Amino acid sequence: MAFNLNKKYPELLEILHFNQQSRDFSLRRIFDRDIQDNNNFCFKDKLIHPIKDKDGMPSMDTLFNHLTRTKTEETDQEGKTINRRVEFESDRSIRLHWIKHHIDEKIVGIDIFSITERDKKKREDVIKTYIYNKPKKYVVVLECQRSKNDYYLLSAYYLNKIYGEKDIQRKMKNKLNDII
Numbered sequence: 001m002a003f004n005l006n007k008k009y010p011e012l013l014e015i016l017h018f019n020q021q022s023r024d025f026s027l028r029r030i031f032d033r034d035i036q037d038n039n040n041f042c043f044k045d046k047l048i049h050p051i052k053d054k055d056g057m058p059s060m061d062t063l064f065n066h067l068t069r070t071k072t073e074e075t076d077q078e079g080k081t082i083n084r085r086v087e088f089e090s091d092r093s094i095r096l097h098w099i100k101h102h103i104d105e106k107i108v109g110i111d112i113f114s115i116t117e118r119d120k121k122k123r124e125d126v127i128k129t130y131i132y133n134k135p136k137k138y139v140v141v142l143e144c145q146r147s148k149n150d151y152y153l154l155s156a157y158y159l160n161k162i163y164g165e166k167d168i169q170r171k172m173k174n175k176l177n178d179i180i
């Protein structure tokens with residue numbers, strides 16, 4: 001499992017043959033190294049934080065799950081739809097170590113742009129910054145904090161759906177003049 005700590009971009013992590021516990025352990029070590037325990041986890045000299053969870057506290061566990069699992073919908077006892085991330089997603093997970101590489105802008109030819117989008121949960125407009133690696137079909141999404149001094153890491157994913165690249169291209173057409 002320690003060999004995954006030595007993987008560099010554009011290599012993929014070797015985790016698909018592990019059982020769930022070993023896979024999560026290996027992924028968590030990479031997450032801790034690159035994100036949780038990284039005191040200099042910054043983009044454009046702005047610190048990056050996990051999005052706050054339901055209690056208003058930054059949650060590294062929630063972020064870890066978001067970066068390694070796929071969204072599934074469940075229905076609670078009252079019939080309300082709840083989105084949860086419980087199922088392992090290989091496309092996200094085998095690229096987990098790519099996040100830091102993209103944040104550090106070590107890749108030539110990536111597109112970085114900011115756009116204003118409506119946040120349905122907050123019911124307000126927010127500024128999101130996308131780091132888009134077109135050749136590798138990979139995206140990292142940051143949200144600018146209200147203070148504009150720091151970012152939240154929202155997501156990082158492989159564009160494995162047909163509509164994914166079209167959606168990113170549409171967003172690029174609406175980009176702001178500056179990266180926020």
